Amino acid sequence: MLDTTLKQQLSSYLQQLQSAVELSLFLDSSPKSIELKNLAQDIAALSPLITINENPEGNDSQERTPSMLVRSVNTNSKIRFAGIPMGHEFTSLVLALLHSGGHPQKLETEVIKQIRELPGNFRFESYVSLSCQNCPDVIQALNMMAALNPNITNVMIDGALFSEEVHSRDILAVPSVYLNGELFAQGRISLTEILNKLDTNAEARQADKINAKEAFDFLVVGGGPAGASAAIYGARKGIKTGLVADRFGGQVQDTMAIENFISVKATEGPKLVASLEEHVKDYDVDVMNGQRVKKIIEAQSAGDLITIELESGASLQSRSVLLATGARWREINVPGEQEYRGKGVAYCPHCDGPLFKGKSVAVIGGGNSGIEAAIDLAGIVEHVTVLEFDSSLRADAVLQEKAKTMANIEIITNAQTTEILGNGKRVTAIKYTCRKTNTEHQLTLAGVFVQIGLVPNSQFLHGDLELTSHGEIITQSNGQTSMSGVFAAGDVTDSPYKQIIIAMGSGATSALGAFDHLIRTAQPMANTEQAA
Structure with missing residues (x-):
């Protein structure tokens, strides 16, 4: 599962473990379960302080499959990963192992105290895509909180693997974080912002400290x-x-x-x-x-x-x-953009692209960022339509040539986006006017990626x-x-x-x-x- 170089790097990190860590695996016979089991075995082989518990009985038997629970034997803190925490989330897994194994967190003493003293129980569910570069910061912040406070749990959920959950909750942007079953945050959110939302007096204390x-x-x-x-x-x-x-x-x-x-x-x-x-x-x-x-x-x-x-x-x-x-990111400022932001209107193709697998999307903008987005999305979605306001694309020639070689990318110039349509829950179509003929057109699609500069x-x-x-x-x-x-x-x-x-x-x-x-x-x- 892990190559030699990655094993060597991980082995050096795991030498910093100070106490035992248990990896509880919840598996079936699927290829992804086999992949997760191989990953856990590779990790356990690198440190005598790490053990594996496969398909444990009890309350935790209701975990998503495949998933892995990282448990501190000393404190019983629990950090969960539903899916295979690779890609950008591999760092989140490494930090979860270290923090569960007693390695000190790089947080100020007063922040650690604040997390430990939070009243109540907090059950976080965080939906990510493994190609999302914004997601790990959110996952790592919530995991640090779970490692410090036994009344806090967090599960990273790979949206591509658990697509039924993503569809049932109408998730069209990552990271999407749920707290005790209700939507808590969408998009990048820092540890400070999380604590400010949970601890109503936190912002006032910070203001006093700054003053x-x-x-x-x-x-x-x-x-x-x-x-x-x-x-x-x-x-x-x-x-x-x-x-x-x-x-x-x-x-x-x-x-x-x-x-x-x-x-x-x-x-x-x-x-x-x-x-x-x-x-x-x-x-x-x-x-x-x-x-x-x-x-x-x-x-x-x-x-x-x-x-x-x-x-x-x-x-x-x-x-x-x-x-x-x-x-x-510059907005297009048309009806529907704000209403469906995070519900099909997106600004980061790397983050949200995997949520539109097999669907049709539009990219607004024909500059470098727009054509790069179209090329990236073309490998994931069924069809990409690029809408460019000008009479020609502004992207570098090498990008234009690459896009033209991809069969599922269509480029429309002289296109002025006029409205984004939806059913109240998610985007369903986009309207544009051809500036050359002054005719209106409507495209049925699931997502709109805005890439028109800053x-x-x-x-x-x-x-x-x-x-x-x-x-x-x-x-x-x-x-x-x-x-x-x-x-x-x-x-x-x-x-x-x-x-x-x-x-x-x-x-x-x-x-x-x-x-x-x-x-x-x-x-x-x-x-x-x-x-x-």
Whole structure:
């Protein structure tokens, strides 16, 4: 099941086990059950602390088949995998083994305490696709909670394998998380966000903690490549540096294949983000994750501080600020898009594509992302229709040629999408107008993948900073914006090229620009109490 290299890597990880772990297998005679049994045997052969219990009797005998329960012999914590946890979920399995075997979790002490003290019983069911790069973060967050609190359980469910459940629950987006039988969350959700939903006082406590922080010299807003680069450069200058972000990694977390990052022939977004986060944590950077910015308030005079207000009600102050809030998927803004978001309208073909196996879908957009999505989906779904607004595709020639060789891809140009239709539960069709003939058309399908580019995350800056007509922050060559002491970098700016490597470079440039601003500016007092 596991190749030699993977066994060697896993063996080194399993040496960190401190206590016994039992793998309970729930199997039948299906090929997938045989595959899961072989995986469990490969794992057990690598550590004397791991044992296998096949088809145990009792309450757990009602488990999905095939599935595996990872149980801590010491604490009796239970983490479940329904299906074969390979692909992106193999890391989730490895972490489940380590945490069940007593290996310390990389969480702050107060977060561990918060999880252990959660009142009530929480039974999570998390539907994923093994090709989804967003799903492991959710699975791993819930699994960590299950390892710490015996009243919390989580089961990862491979939607492709348990398709009847997916159909009965009308699941058309992953990850889809159910809590005690009711839909709890859909799409990426962080551990902080999960705890905020379960613990109603958590957000207020976090806001109080943030409000108590002293002023920074350099505060980075955003945790993508530009923000991470800027934070590292700021910390290396020896100035007090903070980073506040909605989610560390930003849009790169949703990027599957990266093949143009110089010196790295090929990698994946989540892997790059993990490396970025590890690099940032090597420095004295105060990282505040799970926080959305509401407003920026300009320093009133040379001796004042810039204020960043957060949606949680907290606020931060800094002598200089770097905005690196990135961008998000652009929406088509037609009737039905919001109503059927997560019910057939999707923005990530890698994540949600497997849920449309054997069905017909449309891809909106004929640029690189749209044609790449069509090519990926063509290997899964029955038929892909690409709808491009312009008279010709904008994708690179090599992608266009590849798409044209695939029999189940149809490309329609001069197509203006006008409406997404559904039956109240899921998408059933899409309407478009041919711009050349001015005729209306309707396609029967099960899913719509929107791939029409990005829109900058600058909505909280309107009226405060100078922006382009597209909402991009206008910057000078050193990253300086129209507000003194405020710099910007990455995809949220007017940089003509939205690339990871360019975002990193602009983050470094802007951090150096901010440092130059600081050494030329008098040191202000953080607040009136300090001044007194």
